[in-house]
Amino acid sequence: MGVDALLYNSTRGREGGYTAAMAIAGGLAGDGGLFVPEEAPLLPEGAIDAMAPMRYEERAEYVLREFLDDFGGGELARYTREAYGTGKFDADGAAPVRSLAGGDYFLELWHGPTCAFKDMALQILPSLMTAALQKTGDGRDVCVLAATSGDTGKAALEGFRDVGRTKVIVFYPRDGVSDIQRLQMTTQEGENVLVAAVEGNFDDAQAGVKNIFSDARLRERLTARGVFLSSANSINWGRLAPQIAYYVSAYCDLVNNGSVGRGEHINFCVPTGNFGNILAGFYAKKMGLPIAKLICASNRNDVLTQFINTGVYDRNREFYTTTSPSMDILVSSNLERLLYEMSGSDGTAVNGYMEALAREGRYAVSGAVRELIAGSFECGSCTDADAGRAIADIFNRHGYLIDPHTAVAYEVLRRYRERTGDGAPTVVVSTASPYKFCGSVLDALGCGAGGADMIDALRAATGTVAPAPLTALRGKRERFTRTVPRGGMLAAVEEFCL
Numbered sequence: 001m002g003v004d005a006l007l008y009n010s011t012r013g014r015e016g017g018y019t020a021a022m023a024i025a026g027g028l029a030g031d032g033g034l035f036v037p038e039e040a041p042l043l044p045e046g047a048i049d050a051m052a053p054m055r056y057e058e059r060a061e062y063v064l065r066e067f068l069d070d071f072g073g074g075e076l077a078r079y080t081r082e083a084y085g086t087g088k089f090d091a092d093g094a095a096p097v098r099s100l101a102g103g104d105y106f107l108e109l110w111h112g113p114t115c116a117f118k119d120m121a122l123q124i125l126p127s128l129m130t131a132a133l134q135k136t137g138d139g140r141d142v143c144v145l146a147a148t149s150g151d152t153g154k155a156a157l158e159g160f161r162d163v164g165r166t167k168v169i170v171f172y173p174r175d176g177v178s179d180i181q182r183l184q185m186t187t188q189e190g191e192n193v194l195v196a197a198v199e200g201n202f203d204d205a206q207a208g209v210k211n212i213f214s215d216a217r218l219r220e221r222l223t224a225r226g227v228f229l230s231s232a233n234s235i236n237w238g239r240l241a242p243q244i245a246y247y248v249s250a251y252c253d254l255v256n257n258g259s260v261g262r263g264e265h266i267n268f269c270v271p272t273g274n275f276g277n278i279l280a281g282f283y284a285k286k287m288g289l290p291i292a293k294l295i296c297a298s299n300r301n302d303v304l305t306q307f308i309n310t311g312v313y314d315r316n317r318e319f320y321t322t323t324s325p326s327m328d329i330l331v332s333s334n335l336e337r338l339l340y341e342m343s344g345s346d347g348t349a350v351n352g353y354m355e356a357l358a359r360e361g362r363y364a365v366s367g368a369v370r371e372l373i374a375g376s377f378e379c380g381s382c383t384d385a386d387a388g389r390a391i392a393d394i395f396n397r398h399g400y401l402i403d404p405h406t407a408v409a410y411e412v413l414r415r416y417r418e419r420t421g422d423g424a425p426t427v428v429v430s431t432a433s434p435y436k437f438c439g440s441v442l443d444a445l446g447c448g449a450g451g452a453d454m455i456d457a458l459r460a461a462t463g464t465v466a467p468a469p470l471t472a473l474r475g476k477r478e479r480f481t482r483t484v485p486r487g488g489m490l491a492a493v494e495e496f497c498l
Helices: 020-026 047-051 056-067 075-084 125-136 152-160 179-186 202-213 216-224 237-256 276-287 303-310 335-342 347-360 367-376 384-398 404-420 434-444 454-462 486-497
Strands: 008-010 035-037 097-100 104-108 141-147 166-173 193-198 227-231 266-271 291-298 312-314 362-364 377-381 426-430
Touching: 008 020, 020 125, 020 237, 035 335, 047 056, 047 237, 056 075, 056 237, 075 125, 097 237, 104 237, 125 141, 125 152, 125 166, 125 237, 141 152, 141 202, 141 486, 152 166, 152 179, 152 193, 166 179, 166 202, 166 486, 179 434, 179 454, 193 202, 193 486, 202 227, 202 486, 216 227, 216 486, 237 266, 237 276, 266 276, 266 404, 276 291, 276 335, 291 303, 291 367, 291 404, 303 312, 303 367, 303 377, 335 347, 335 367, 347 362, 367 377, 377 404, 384 404, 384 434, 404 426, 404 434, 434 454
Parallel strands: 104 426, 141 166, 141 227, 166 193, 266 291, 266 426, 291 377
Antiparallel strands: 008 035, 097 104, 312 362
16 A cells, blocks of 8 residues: 555544545444545546447446555455356446436446346445454454345345345344345345344434444454444445446446447436435545536425535424435435535534534535535425336336436436426436335336235336345245344344354
8 A cells, every 4th residue: 555545434424544445344434424535536638438349347446456455466456356257236337327208327237146236336345344354463353233125125134145244234224125125135045144123213212223333242242252243234334335336337328329428527316215226426526527517306205305405404304205215314324524525524513513414414515515525416395106116217218217216316407407497318217126026117118016925016017127136035934033122232242243
C-alpha cells in the first residue's frame, strides 16, 4: 500500500485513518458511524473507453481497484471472476441493461442466485471479508449480522453459507416479507447460518442489530471466545463498494449499443428504502460518471421523498406494509453517508443529526445542505395501486414483466418526466425478479392469486420463465421457524455464538 493509499473515516468524526480492509472487517465504526472514503477517487481519463469492451467482472474489478487499494496482487480479479463470471448469474453479463421500445431502459440486477440486487454485492463480500481478516491480522472468527426487509437476508445467507471462520445470523420482520422471500430464508442450507423472524417491522429489526453491535458486554464475551461481530447490511463499505460498479457498467453498455454518446449525461431512477443502492450511484457520480440526476423512488413509506423535498427527516409517521416490502423502511441508515458528504465531511454535524434522530425521531439540515442534495437528487413516491398499474402497463405494451419495487421506480420516473420535461436517457434500476412477488404481480395483471403455487400461476399467466432458484423452493423443508420479540434478538445471538 503506497503513501497515497485511500483511507476511510467515520461519519461521526471520531475515528479515521482506516484501510479498506479494516473498514470491511469492522463493518461499523467504533463511534457508531459508517465508514466513508476520505476522498472519492476519480475515474482515470479514458476509463469508459477502457471498460466498454470488458466483461462485467472486469469492469467491477476496475472500479473496486479505485476504492480498495490495499487489495492487490490479482486478488480483486480473482474475487470478481468468482463472484460474477462462474455461472452464478443466469444472464450474459451479471447486470444487463434491457432496452424497450420508446427509450425505456432497465438495469436488471436480479440474475444472481437469490434473484435480487443484493447478490451484486453479497456474492463478493465473503471473499472481501475473508481477505480483510487476513490483512488486518485478526485471528478471531466473525459473526455476520444482517437485518433484512426481504432480500439482503437470503443473499447474505447464500453468500456466507459454509464459509470458514464465519457465522451468519439474519433477522427479518415476521409479517414484512413476501412468501417467496420468507421461504428463501427459512429453507436456507448451511451449517453456519441462523434465521429468525422478529415481531415488528424492518426498522425494529435494524435497530435491534445496531443495539447488538453497541452492547459492550456481548462484545467482551465474544472476544473471550475469539469471535467478533460484523455486518452484511449496506452499512458495511464492503457491501456498498461493489454496487458502484453496476452504475458504471450500465453506462458502458449504453455507450456500446449507441444509446448514449461518450460523455453524455444520463439519469438513474432507483427504488430505495435504506438508501444504499442509490448512494452507490452517488459515489459513481462523484467518481466522474456522467450522471445528471439520481431519482429516489419511494413507496407509501415516503420518508426519503419528504426529506429531499423539505430538508427535514422525520420518522414519526405511520408505518405501512406495502407490496414493495424491501422499501418498507422509515430509518434509512445509508443517508448518514450522504449527510457526511454534503456537510463537508463534518462529523460533528452528522453526529448531531443522528443524536436528534435517536432522541426526537427527526432532524433538519441547513439550507446549504438541502441545496447540495437537490443538485444531485430528484424524488417521488407512489402507492401500491400506482405500482400495480405500472406493472400491467409495461407488460401489456411490451410483454416485459417487472416486480413491484421496479414498478415504483418506473411510475416515479413517469411522473418526473411529466413534471420536468427532462428528456435525458434514464435507466430504471430493476432490483428483483417479479417471481419473488408472485401474488402482487398476479393481482396487478388481474389474474388473482392463481392457487397455492403462485410461481406456476405467474408463469402460466405471462408465458415468462421462472428463475431456477425460485422453482427449486418447491417442497423444500423449512429449517428456521423461530420468532423472537424485539427484545429477544440479543439472546438469539448469544445462543448461536457463545
